[in-house]
Amino acid sequence: MEGVGFVSGSGALGVVRNAGVRKCQVPTMVATKATGKQSKFEAMRKKYGVAAKDLEEVGFSYDEFDAAVADYEYNLTMGETVVGKIFECTARGALVDIGAKAAGWLPADEFATAPVEIPSEYFAPETAIELIIASREDSNGQLTLSLRRLEFQRCWDRVIQLQSEDVPVFCEVISINRGGVLVKIQGLRGFIPQSHAGDLNMENAEVGRQISVKFLEVDPAKNRLVLSKKLASASRKMNNFAPGQVVEGVVSGVKPYGLFVDVDGVSGLLHISQISHSHIPDVSALVGVGQPIKCMVLNQDKNKGRMSLSTKVLENEPGDMVKDAEKVFAGAEEVAQRYREKLEAEKKASAEVAEEIVSALDFARV
Template identity: 25%
Template sequence: MDENATKQTPAEITDAVEKVETNEEVKEEVKETEVVENTPSMEDYEKEIDNTFVKITEGDIVEGKVLSVTDTELLVNIGYISDGIVTSEEIVHEQDASLKEIYNENDIIKAQVINLHDGEGNVLLSIKKAEQIIIWDELADAFKNNSTITVTVKEAVKGGLRCTIKGIRAFMPGSRISVNYVEDLKEYVGQELKVKVIDFDAESKNVVVSRKEIEKVELDKKRHELLENINKNDRLSGVVKRITNFGAFVDIGGIDGLVHINDLSWKRVKHPSEVVSVGDNVEVYVLDVNKEKERISLGLKNINDDPWLNVKQKYTEGNIYQGTVVRLISFGAFVMLEGGIEGLVHISEIADKRIEKPEDVLEIGDKVSVKLLGIDEKGKKIKLSIKEAKDEVNKEEFKKFNDDSDISTSLKDVFKGIMDNFKE
């Protein structure tokens, strides 16, 4: 390598050193400039602080966490530079209830901003106003979507019930309280009821609610479940809801079943009211179920109490029994025996003489002796005779008379012997 090519003069070396020093100074200036430019100003600090808190204005509804509870107010962290204050006047609650009984620390609440500066560095809030705004939105949504809400019954008035929903008034007509007739509306006062909004007008503050729709859904569910699980011969508890000439309707838990008049009692019944009354709690037996038509036939009388069971072991043909005339017809009379079975006395078996109609000789309620002529166990029929029973009685009396006559004759012989002794 040529040594003259790489060798530098003192002047050149001095120039090179100066250039390097100049470059280092430039770099330092650049660094200083960068530091100055990256240092935030006070304005930047204020913006940063503002960004850490929510921005609110009067009228906004905010969510916050309860920091403390006193007898008169709530202190709430709402994420703002200042905490929120809710006085007891701005809270919907019972007059006698303490705030400490309603709220706890860390509870989450929603409130409306009514004043950003109360003079003491706090934000004034109102839960009452927020709830009114929120509840009207909820009521509108419930009305639109046919959803369920909860009301508190405050008063029974003519025509229905006055209710409240978080401070909002609502009315429930008497016809909308229940699927059943409600006699005393006062029994609902103080209760919380699930209802549906059936009429709504936010501008006029008109809210009409109904509990009946809720009951219908519940009853439909119960009816479906009952029909799915009910079977013939089941024994169920029920309440008599309605009585007609042909039977009684019994509510067995969501669906009414019919107890026909013939299935109310083993005894003959003229009208269902002789056996049951509306409101009676009864035990019934399922006789038949039509799940497609949702019809259930019920019986009040117990199959095991059937007086026709083993009837031939209880009654013997040819024997005399006591009974009561329970029904008169053109061709005879029905007599109820003491065991609960009715038998027919044909008109020809009522009296020894010919009669035109049973009423000529008998009246309903008469106590009579009857002779059992025959039993049709399968057809559940018994033939009786008053005439032959009388004949049997007459025979017994005649026999007894003959026995008494023998006794009388013997006594005469005794008296005759005594008299003969006196003569001697």
């Protein structure tokens, strides 16, 4: 019954049992004679139509009961997590023993993150659960509880952990519109902007499909969860590329500072300083959008789903990219192989020098 302040909790119940009263059975007596005022228990008795009990039959007064309960009272605050035990479940909600002097009320719409079909059958009696206190005490000393909020909190914790690991995760497509894609991930709702939908078909046929995404923004305070399928696809494809590898792509954008190259769905930046050993005053005069190009991978940025590229290292002679780009592309693999061998030799030489320095140290004098 919603709003009924049944006595519960190990402390208060222990006092009631000692007085010969069964669990959750509140003595309903006449108003306290000492003050002549109506007690809160008497007010509850009248409100809910509970028959009054004789003082001799019950064995103690309201004042005595209040004093006994006060010894076992807990200070519970909003947002605090508590463990409770279900002792009654109805279509409207559940009464939960949380160790306070009044039973906590768990409304049916706070049972879970998803709607519950038959609330009265959702919890079995004596089920122990963890909940969040969702309100302050009412006039009867009763607190409103929530399991749904605790589940949401844990969902956000899982999402934050996944974001920190920077790994692709799977989510379910819920709906699609012109702005983007609404998905369900780890019990939460997220959004994929159209610019990050990648190769996802922006049709309702995709609804219900499981897709791989990466996180763009995770903000529990604003309830904001933004995802990217494009980054997840790029991250997976980037495993096929390694620094020093020659790749073929298509120029997808020309900027004053360089070229953007699409390499099998992965975006690569060919900075103006990496195009040629010769000075290039105008990138757009050298190459256009849609033109095929060969580059060597310098490094990868998996967080942004991009690679840094270079054609300068593929030149046999400084300025070859400006004079004859096709000649550079034709001999790209051979030049790249020599470049890798050179780097390996330099790395080996550096390691040998470091080993000689360490071996020459006289540790006895340190």
